Amino acid sequence: MADVQFRDVDKVYDNGVQAVFSLSLQIQDGEFLVLVGPSGCGKTTALRMVAGLEEITDGTISIGDRVVNDLTPKDRDIAMVFQNYALYPHLSVGDNIAFGLRLRKTPKKTVDERVQWAARLLGLTPYLDRRPKELSGGQRQRVAMGRAIVRQPQVFLMDEPLSNLDAKLRVQMRAEIGRIQRELKTTTIYVTHDQTEAMTMGDHVAVMRKGELQQMDTPQKLYSDPKNLFVASFIGSPSMNLVEAEIERRNGGLVAKLADQELAIPAEVASLRPALAGYAGRKVALGIRPEQLEDASIVRDGADGNRLRGRVLLTEALGSELLAHVELSGRPVVTDDVLEGAVELEDAMLDDLAQKAEEERTTFVGRFDAESEVRPDHIVDMLVDTGKLQFFDLETGTSIRAG
Amino acid sequence: MSTSERVAEVTVPAVAERRQPKRRRFAQNWWRHAVALIALVFALFPVAYVLSAAFNGDNSLSGSSLIPRHVTFDNFRTLFVGQKNTTGHATFQNAHYASWFANSMIVAGATALLTVLLGALAAYAFSRFRFRGRRLGMLTLLLIHMFPQLLAVLAIYLIVLNVGDIFHFIGLNTLSALVLVYLGGAMGVNTWLMKGFFDTIPSELDESARVDGATPAQVFWGVVLPLAAPVLAVIALISFVATLNEFVIASVVLETQHKFTLPVGLWQYIDQKYSEHWGPFAAGVLIAAVPAALLFAFLQRYIVQGLTQGAVKG
Ligand SMILES: Nc1ncnc2c1ncn2[C@@H]1O[C@H](COP(=O)(O)OP(=O)(O)OP(=O)(O)O)[C@@H](O)[C@H]1O
Numbered sequence A: 001m002a003d004v005q006f007r008d009v010d011k012v013y014d015n016g017v018q019a020v021f022s023l024s025l026q027i028q029d030g031e032f033l034v035l036v037g038p039s040g041c042g043k044t045t046a047l048r049m050v051a052g053l054e055e056i057t058d059g060t061i062s063i064g065d066r067v068v069n070d071l072t073p074k075d076r077d078i079a080m081v082f083q084n085y086a087l088y089p090h091l092s093v094g095d096n097i098a099f100g101l102r103l104r105k106t107p108k109k110t111v112d113e114r115v116q117w118a119a120r121l122l123g124l125t126p127y128l129d130r131r132p133k134e135l136s137g138g139q140r141q142r143v144a145m146g147r148a149i150v151r152q153p154q155v156f157l158m159d160e161p162l163s164n165l166d167a168k169l170r171v172q173m174r175a176e177i178g179r180i181q182r183e184l185k186t187t188t189i190y191v192t193h194d195q196t197e198a199m200t201m202g203d204h205v206a207v208m209r210k211g212e213l214q215q216m217d218t219p220q221k222l223y224s225d226p227k228n229l230f231v232a233s234f235i236g237s238p239s240m241n242l243v244e245a246e247i248e249r250r251n252g253g254l255v256a257k258l259a260d261q262e263l264a265i266p267a268e269v270a271s272l273r274p275a276l277a278g279y280a281g282r283k284v285a286l287g288i289r290p291e292q293l294e295d296a297s298i299v300r301d302g303a304d305g306n307r308l309r310g311r312v313l314l315t316e317a318l319g320s321e322l323l324a325h326v327e328l329s330g331r332p333v334v335t336d337d338v339l340e341g342a343v344e345l346e347d348a349m350l351d352d353l354a355q356k357a358e359e360e361r362t363t364f365v366g367r368f369d370a371e372s373e374v375r376p377d378h379i380v381d382m383l384v385d386t387g388k389l390q391f392f393d394l395e396t397g398t399s400i401r402a403g
Numbered sequence B: 001m002s003t004s005e006r007v008a009e010v011t012v013p014a015v016a017e018r019r020q021p022k023r024r025r026f027a028q029n030w031w032r033h034a035v036a037l038i039a040l041v042f043a044l045f046p047v048a049y050v051l052s053a054a055f056n057g058d059n060s061l062s063g064s065s066l067i068p069r070h071v072t073f074d075n076f077r078t079l080f081v082g083q084k085n086t087t088g089h090a091t092f093q094n095a096h097y098a099s100w101f102a103n104s105m106i107v108a109g110a111t112a113l114l115t116v117l118l119g120a121l122a123a124y125a126f127s128r129f130r131f132r133g134r135r136l137g138m139l140t141l142l143l144i145h146m147f148p149q150l151l152a153v154l155a156i157y158l159i160v161l162n163v164g165d166i167f168h169f170i171g172l173n174t175l176s177a178l179v180l181v182y183l184g185g186a187m188g189v190n191t192w193l194m195k196g197f198f199d200t201i202p203s204e205l206d207e208s209a210r211v212d213g214a215t216p217a218q219v220f221w222g223v224v225l226p227l228a229a230p231v232l233a234v235i236a237l238i239s240f241v242a243t244l245n246e247f248v249i250a251s252v253v254l255e256t257q258h259k260f261t262l263p264v265g266l267w268q269y270i271d272q273k274y275s276e277h278w279g280p281f282a283a284g285v286l287i288a289a290v291p292a293a294l295l296f297a298f299l300q301r302y303i304v305q306g307l308t309q310g311a312v313k314g
């Protein structure tokens, strides 16, 4: 059991590529930290530096109270689950799991006990004599897990261990890994590019972009209070609706004007973000989560709420809810931050977005109640929960808060 | 795909399994059988001659028919106990076949073993470590290999001669010197072959083992070598057979009957000096083929595909 600390860690590869910039992170003892970010942002690099598979160019990494910069992987007392499992193909499942213990000259009896224990925990007991190639993907994944947990290391490192599994198995294994980690209380660093995985699994989530840490927080905080446009658009699915809006003073309060419509900003929101008043007369990026939008026609006492009106482009009925894509006038935010964060959008959609920005049209996604009867081409009034509006500086991309 | 993988593939006969009625299958495939038959005849023709000569009493090639008129083991006896009847030709006072055979086994065995070991060590380093001079080292190995070892015979002779003044155990007329020369000669191509094969073993396996607590040596012996078995077997075999056949360098380095290897020793039977004793020569060759065949039979089961299957996904 130990905590892990990154202090100003840099990584420059031999070819001159800098993959990690001055990364500082603290992972508490027993905590489950998820490192998340788009492809190529340096997650694997960061993890491999903890494992000792990659040299640390600058800064220090410590495990417990030991600085491990110069220790070999063997001496760091960590276990790693690789993205492609990396099972030893010439050894049986049992021998794969026992490999690390045998290297440490553990007495045979203890090895057997521990292998049995791990196999039971992971439901691998019937497969102990098989070779890896005789297993399914999910079983291989569990063998890889077994190899990690059997040694009871101080830290688990996992590099996208679920990315090769199908959607259903992924959800199942996600829960499984969470359960095992809680049971063993081993400090864990888990790398993924899937923000849903990050949000559901992590005690804390660290969002990275281009080698730099953007924000590290609990999943709830990341969601409700993203520090910048990148985090805002990266976290959440469907992602946050972002539109340019002009802040204006009106009757002692503030309103956000989107083209021909406007939203009154509640006093609580304004007081939580004192700096917002300073933006009066200027444009900001306004962020609205899909669940802050509701079809006004199915809300009984929403007569005097804030509303936005638009034309429905398409709807996705998910059974429990209805996702409505609603087009309204206003300029979507298309800075690099947003485009990079919106990893779920395909290239064609990104082009479309740019096109629409030119035409001052934006598409909001609303997460309506399943009762809603909006259909494509309807004009819909959306009730906006303005208490959770987010504001970002258009230049710097950072959230607008105090001074 | 790497060169070495191709080696492994070529060596493994593909099992063509197609469920078809027997007759139609033959109608479509007869030409394959024909090709195989021709290849077989072509390959077995010399073997037939050697067999015939070995068991023939007539002791010359030209006058004899393929089927020996009278089958005899005299030629074999000649090899081990000397010649029985001296018909005007020079005779061997002592039969040295047993020591030639032993020498050949020692030299070929040691060369094969050490070639595989040293080649694997070098290849592992070239495949897995990034160090200064890595590229240069690889290119140099390749370059050296471009020159046939035969070119260096004179140099080898002088080196061995002079080194022998200081270190007697690797001087002229020692088996160890011969082994050393062979090792140097085959290093380059074998290292390349093995490196190619090692490159196909996912490096995550090494890393995983290192995280599991293995030292580089343990990774090498415990993970990489077992997975490289096919290429190791192929190289061991090639190197064994090549060493067994090698004549020129052996004849330069070795000087006395007791130290000769089979090619050098047997050559004397057909050398002009002793006129042509094809019978004992053929018999000697026949016995020499046995260990190579046995080694092949033994190593064959390591020459299989798909050893790394299941290691990584995708
Ligand atoms: N061995 C290497 N040599 C040079 N550059 C590398 C090396 N490994 C990674 N990089 C570069 O470092 C950057 C970060 O790579 P890294 O593998 O850490 O990304 P990642 O966040 O794990 O991405 P993914 O989600 O695709 O796995 C990338 O720009 C990559 O090209």
Ligand SMILES: [Mg+2]
Pocket (backbone or CB within 6 Å): A043, A044, A045, A159
């Ligand atoms: Mg990665």
